[in-house]
Amino acid sequence: MATMKDIAKLAGVSTSTVSHVINKTRFVSDEIADRVNRAAKELNYTPSALARSLKMNRTRTFGMLVTTSTNPFFGEVVKGVERSCFHKGYNLILCNTEGDDQRMQSSINTLLERRVDGLILMCPTLAGEHIDAFDRFPDVPVVVMDWGAMHFTCDKIQDNSLLGGYLATQHLIQSGHTQIACVTGPLKRNQAQMRYEGYQQAMQEAGLEMNPAWVVESNFESDGGYDAFQRLYAQKTLPSAVFVCNDMMAMGLINAATGRGIQIPQQLSVIGYDDIYIAKYMTPSLTTIHQPKYRLGTAAVEALLNRLENQPDEPQVVHLEPELVIRDSVREYHAGS
Template sequence: MATIKDVAARAGVSISTVSHVLNHTRRVSEEATRNVLEAVSALNYAPNSVARSLKVNRTRTLGLLVTASTNPFFAEVVKGVEDYAFSQGYSLILCNTENQFERQRHYLRMLMEKRVDGLLVMCTDLDEAIQELMRSYQHVPQVVMDWGGSSDFANVINDNARNGAYLAARYLLQMGHRHIACISGQLHKATTQLRLDGVRDALAELDLSLADDLIFEGDYESQSGFDAMQQILALPQRPTAVFAFDDPMAMGALCAAHLAGVKVPDDLSIMGYDDTELARFTSPPLTTINHPKAELGKTAVELLMARIRNKELATESLTVKPELVVRQSVAAPRR
């Protein structure tokens, strides 16, 4: 394997000149720069990133903890993070935690051992134990995404879940629906409760309320949406609309309705949340709430970069703006 000495010898320059060319730390003549780059290419030279990071105390690497990278919403945010990080010359280490504390703790420690320059955490909830562990690493800049809380040690980007759910429920009400069922996420999750509050806010404007027996607990995955819809279709008095708290559950609900011979939206309207890429390609295309995923990822990296450059910056909380996306899975109820 070629060394920096080999590059210097082939280019006919000093080792320090090679270092300046590769690290852009000092102006080098065009001829010397060209000779160094030609030598690097000819020798297939790869700098020792570990040694360099120890010297400059920077690895140009970011860590990302995500609840489930297979979930379409998380996957699209991860793409936004990775694209922007790459454009800024940073590599990304992705860790899929499945919302399990032991995995979260393991990956956090691993990322700290690898001396990442900054940490991104994307999840719907952070329990106190993992918050305390993150706080113990607060010397490393951190940004938390998609979490309805605040923090004294990390920047936080809130998903505005209450407002997003309010927009969804208000649209269903404007279309004439009064008997609305919800397929929620896990009821112990803060995000789920915020979305339920948003539904209740919209109903309250018409002096209506959300009955407990119209809340069907899911887990933000397609199978739970399918199972919940089967329960809904078996009700003696079927609701005219179903609001699923994310697109995968809405897609599961669409599938269950189709297999039962229920036409959407003629017989039953279905609303999703997140506006994932696949929402445009369901049958019918899914009416949903857009959660700006690429913007979320880009903003998170921008915040993190700012903290990396200046660790004295105060932490702050930002809130994204959800928007209604009208497609073809919602219609006025039949009289």
Template sequence: MATIKDVARLAGVSTTTVSHVLNETRFVSEDAKARVMQAVAALNYVPNTVARSLKGGSSRVLGMLVTDTNNPFYADLIQWVDRVAYRHGYNLMLCNTQGNADRARDYLAMLAQRRVDGMLLMSSDTQQETMADLSERLAMPAVVMDSAPAEAGYDRILDDSEMGGELAVTHLIEQGHQRIGLLAGPLSKRNSQSRLSGYRHALTKAGLAADDNWVCSDELSFEGGYRAMHALLARQQQLTAVFASNDLMAMGAMRALMEAGLRVPEDVSVVGYDDIPAARYCNPPLTTVRQPMEALAEQALSMLLDRIREPSLPGRQVVLPPALVGRDSVAPVN
């Protein structure tokens, strides 16, 4: 098995230079860097991360907490984060909290014991009592990839959910719709509240009443959308369009509409949120609001690596704008 000395000998540099290239700890000329990487490839050199962790305090491992890996949005995001982490020479340790705050705390303690270099938090259950004591209990860099409270003191990267909700409803209004329902996620979640605010703002700007009788809240799932759509139809039989707080809810709603004898989009137009892969393949393909998945992964890793290198940096917040993706589930009002 090749050693770091073998790489240095083949590249014609010192072992220190090889270390700086692999760990990105100091400037190395492009020529020397290229020779080192060529030698690494030629020798199939694999760094000893355990020894490197003991010697330099770096495990080259990042932790990631998510609420539910069964949600296609999280599954897609995890793939992007893993690609970016791998490109930077890090492995990703994934922890699925399954929506359980106690489990989230246990995973956070385990990650600290494993000496991961930093962690990414995308878990709404850490936003309640867990977040309040994390800053005192954890001695590692962290970036929150959703709407954690600002007082938690972490670097945060957020989707502009209010803007996304406004984009969705404005698109429906532009198609002539005025009787627009909202299938909201749990209103204890900040993203659900923000999308509700965007819904109201779009209606108000268009001179339409923002009436809470047109809003039904349920889980961010197929079943939640299905139940919420049936509940909304029971109250508002004259609706012509609906905005769902995520794509899973939108697909559940489409099923409920079909069972009620209503066609999408001829009778009721539907807009979702997230642009999960299945959105383009459902029938009809779903108009939705896309979160910039690749940019989210890139920005989160960049912020975390900055924090690992410079722990004393002031806390930062980056908000990424969403974009509307028009497909066939929306039509002009009939």
């Protein structure tokens, strides 16, 4: 394998000059730079990423931890992270925790021991956890998608889930619905709790009664939405509309309702949350709350770079706002119609 010394010998320059040309650390005349580059090409020289990272004390690599889920929401966020890393000249190491706490701890240790420049965490189980590895690597910046209170220093990318839940329920109310159910995610998770509180706020402001039998806690997966509908169907009467706290559960709920002969939206209006890519291709296309998933990913990378380059004193919080996307799964319902 060719070295800088070999290039220097072939180009007739010093090793330090070769280093300056390769690493672009000092101005070198075009004529000498051209000789060095031609010699490097002739010798098939490849710079050592390891050697460069040791010299610069940077690996130009970020680590990302995600929890296994069938929800394409996660994949769309990862896409934003990966593409942003590429444009910024960084590599990305992606680890999947499979929902296992031990695997999560092990993956964090592995990434930190590989000297990643920063970590992006998308693991709901991290809320309230103490991560020993962060005590050993206090200088590695960490960005967390907002899952609640963290027992370690980190920046946060925060979706305004309370506003999103409010907007979803408000749209159903403005469409003429008064009997509105809510299928929540696991309420121990911050985002599920906030979306539910948004539902409660909109209902209270409109002076509408919340039927406890129409509030169903589920698991953020399609089977959870399917099961939630069966529980609603078992009640004496169905609501006219339901706010489902993510699109995956909404898909499961619509499937279960259709199986029972319930027409969407003629007999039951449904609004979801996330605006995953396939939401607009469902039948009927799903009215939902858009979460800027790609922007979530790019914002996480930008937060890490800001931490590395500017070293702000206090943890930073980046707020991203949800938006209502109106499609075909909500009926304009009015008394007598």
